[in-house]
Amino acid sequence: MNRITQTFAVLQSNHKKALIPFITAGDPNPSLTVELMHSLVKAGSDIIELGVPFSDPMADGPTIQRSSERALKHHVGLHNVLNMVSEFRKENMQTPVVLMGYANPVEAMGYEYFAAQAEKAGVDGVLTVDYPPEECEDWVRCLEKHGLDAIFLLSPTSKQSRIAQVAKLAKGYIYYVSLKGVTGASNLDLENVASKLAELRAVVSIPIGVGFGIRDAEMASAVAKLADAVVVGSRIIEEIERSSQNELLNNVTHLVASMREAIDEQRN
Amino acid sequence: MNMYNLPDRQGHFGPYGGVFVAETLISALDELREQYDYYRNDAEFQAELANELKHYVGRPSPIYHAKRWSAHLGGAQILLKREDLNHTGAHKVNNTVGQALLARRMGKNRVIAETGAGQHGVATATVAARYGMQCVVYMGAEDVRRQATNVYRMKLLGAEVIPVESGSRTLKDALNEAMRDWVTQVENTFYIIGTVAGPHPYPMMVRDFQIVIGNEAKIQMQETYGRQPDVLIACVGGGSNAIGLFYPYIDEENVRMIGVEAAGKGLDTNKHAATLSKGKPGVLHGNRTYLIQDENGQIIETHSISAGLDYPGVGPEHAWLKDIHRAEYVGITDDEALEAFHALCRFEGIMPALESSHALAYAAKFAPTLAKDQLILVNLSGRGDKDMATVAQMSGITL
Numbered sequence: 001m002n003r004i005t006q007t008f009a010v011l012q013s014n015h016k017k018a019l020i021p022f023i024t025a026g027d028p029n030p031s032l033t034v035e036l037m038h039s040l041v042k043a044g045s046d047i048i049e050l051g052v053p054f055s056d057p058m059a060d061g062p063t064i065q066r067s068s069e070r071a072l073k074h075h076v077g078l079h080n081v082l083n084m085v086s087e088f089r090k091e092n093m094q095t096p097v098v099l100m101g102y103a104n105p106v107e108a109m110g111y112e113y114f115a116a117q118a119e120k121a122g123v124d125g126v127l128t129v130d131y132p133p134e135e136c137e138d139w140v141r142c143l144e145k146h147g148l149d150a151i152f153l154l155s156p157t158s159k160q161s162r163i164a165q166v167a168k169l170a171k172g173y174i175y176y177v178s179l180k181g182v183t184g185a186s187n188l189d190l191e192n193v194a195s196k197l198a199e200l201r202a203v204v205s206i207p208i209g210v211g212f213g214i215r216d217a218e219m220a221s222a223v224a225k226l227a228d229a230v231v232v233g234s235r236i237i238e239e240i241e242r243s244s245q246n247e248l249l250n251n252v253t254h255l256v257a258s259m260r261e262a263i264d265e266q267r268n
Numbered sequence: 269m270n271m272y273n274l275p276d277r278q279g280h281f282g283p284y285g286g287v288f289v290a291e292t293l294i295s296a297l298d299e300l301r302e303q304y305d306y307y308r309n310d311a312e313f314q315a316e317l318a319n320e321l322k323h324y325v326g327r328p329s330p331i332y333h334a335k336r337w338s339a340h341l342g343g344a345q346i347l348l349k350r351e352d353l354n355h356t357g358a359h360k361v362n363n364t365v366g367q368a369l370l371a372r373r374m375g376k377n378r379v380i381a382e383t384g385a386g387q388h389g390v391a392t393a394t395v396a397a398r399y400g401m402q403c404v405v406y407m408g409a410e411d412v413r414r415q416a417t418n419v420y421r422m423k424l425l426g427a428e429v430i431p432v433e434s435g436s437r438t439l440k441d442a443l444n445e446a447m448r449d450w451v452t453q454v455e456n457t458f459y460i461i462g463t464v465a466g467p468h469p470y471p472m473m474v475r476d477f478q479i480v481i482g483n484e485a486k487i488q489m490q491e492t493y494g495r496q497p498d499v500l501i502a503c504v505g506g507g508s509n510a511i512g513l514f515y516p517y518i519d520e521e522n523v524r525m526i527g528v529e530a531a532g533k534g535l536d537t538n539k540h541a542a543t544l545s546k547g548k549p550g551v552l553h554g555n556r557t558y559l560i561q562d563e564n565g566q567i568i569e570t571h572s573i574s575a576g577l578d579y580p581g582v583g584p585e586h587a588w589l590k591d592i593h594r595a596e597y598v599g600i601t602d603d604e605a606l607e608a609f610h611a612l613c614r615f616e617g618i619m620p621a622l623e624s625s626h627a628l629a630y631a632a633k634f635a636p637t638l639a640k641d642q643l644i645l646v647n648l649s650g651r652g653d654k655d656m657a658t659v660a661q662m663s664g665i666t667l
Contacts, residue, residue: 059448059451135287
């Protein structure tokens with residue numbers, strides 16, 4: 001059993017939901033990323049989504065694009081991101097790490113080489129936003145060969161046939177995009193999420209995480225009532241953006257801990 | 269018999285093209301593909317399009333023999349397909365009329381577009397006004413500054429122009445932003461892409477709306493010269509005017525096809541936009557194609573004197589035509605393009621767009637190597653009035 005499946009199994013047996021924060025590797029500074037990952041774990045994160053910076057993050061909103069731009073100022077490439085994961089693994093062998101990014105940096109490195117290096121570094125899953133299922137059979141096979149989970153997105157506009165197609169390929173968990181739009185938007189509609197999740201669950205057997213538009217502890221708690229995992233990205237990036245270097249780790253820890261607490265309370 | 273029959277059902281031209289987008293865009297693209305599949309074979313739709321192209325755009329555009337310039341160059345005869353005479357002054361409107369008519373049939377009353385120099389934005393704003401649609405144009409903040417006249421032109425036509433402050437603040441960032449808008453308001457919005465790039469069906473659909481150029485040329489050449497040209501030359505940024513001219517000739521193997529990219533300050537510098545000559549295959553803006561990128565797969569800023577060619581990608585069909593050696597792709601520098609711009613003004617009384625000047629410059633290089641009875645057909649894709657400020661500036665003149 002790999003780390004992602006293991007993590008969800010343990011959470012489920014404790015009747016808990018997963019908290020999955022997203023940060024961009026190298027934002028605001030490559031020297032802070034590994035420390036930030038450890039802080040996320042201490043604050044109660046179950047899985048870390050680590051963004052691979054890209055010059056043209058088409059599916060992201062302005063907040064995550066800015067974080068990519070800050071990282072790119074430090075020339076953070078995919079090989080640097082893999083080094084950061086290796087570094088993180090020196091002290092943490094439990095927490096799953098999922099790389100999230102776009103196809104081109106992976107293509108530039110080469111699938112096969114990337115997958116081998118990612119396995120070696122201790123990566124657990126990969127979400128490539130612009131590789132939809134019909135374009136990535138070889139890619140998924142390559143990830144599988146190296147024990148990496150292929151994470152896929154589903155959205156409010158995904159049709160039945162699409163859900164089935166994704167369900168066949170997806171490993172680890174499904175990332176359900178809770179609204180029409182890009183990351184960082186703020187018009188999440190819980191009723192719609194609930195009804196779409198029911199539709200997904202009829203087909204998808206792995207855990208489902210919900211992200212896009214989760215702005216505070218209250219929203220995190222509400223989503224945790226519906227989903228297996230809560231994914232928080234832009235809100236954390238905003239915290240990084242507005243914090244000075246000295247207070248950054250503290251502020252992010254505080255924010256994530258408050259979400260953790262809210263998510264756990266929803267059980268009662 | 270037509271041998272060439274691409275793309276495939278999933279939009280592939282060999283390994284290029286395809287649909288590389290986030291799940292959030294899939295259903296919108298599915299809807300577009302289904303609707304377009306229907307209307308491209310719908311006689312009534314095609315009749316309406318033909319009528320608009322004739323009476324609103326002013327087609328067919330003539331083929332003009334640049335006699336004095338040809339004689340001066342002393343080689344093959346240079347013929348110009350006069351897309352500069354279209355309404356709005358470029359080939360772009362062929363496509364925006366087509367997509368706007370499709371948007372109307374699909375019940376979408378809001379159109380959005382990305383633009384670099386502003387030509388596609390103007391062409392979109394124009395048809396939006398013509399059909400009474402709401403229009404939003406995304407334009408890099410840097411381009412908004414450089415192309416103030418076109419920004420005002422779009423506003424006069426009733427469009428809202430949104431400056432994009434992210435990334436390099438140019439065309440590729442405008443494209444990213446337009447995609448985001450589309451994801452967010454997909455029910456009522458139609459995204460009019462201006463070139464033969466982006467996710468399927470765009471490269472095919474934009475091509476289909478532009479092949480009127482080559483289809484007309486075939487008829488006109490036969491009528492006037494009793495034969496087809498020996499060589500076709502067109503500039504390539506994304507590549508829509510080039511594919512429009514080339515496509516109907518793909519199966520005619522004795523017609524050479526040459527695409528001219530912007531070599532900027534030179535192909536050996538890092539200031540160019542010669543994607544097919546200097547780029548590597550990768551994935552950007554929804555398709556697999558050649559890209560100007562660094563060793564980490566990050567997209568690099570390009571340079572060209574002509575904003576319309578200043579793009580780090582290229583249409584996937586051109587990538588394929590290059591790989592199978594059906595078309596050749598060459599580079600022309602800023603200086604060479606500028607020289608051709610002046611030459612056409614002086615010899616023929618035609619002011620070409622700087623984009624088209626790249627194609628003209630290569631024709632000027634190539635013509636002297638051919639016999640005088642050979643025919644080169646150059647796609648004069650747009651007129652140069654929009655470029656007067658740039659040309660003046662290059663000559664050290666302030667207007």
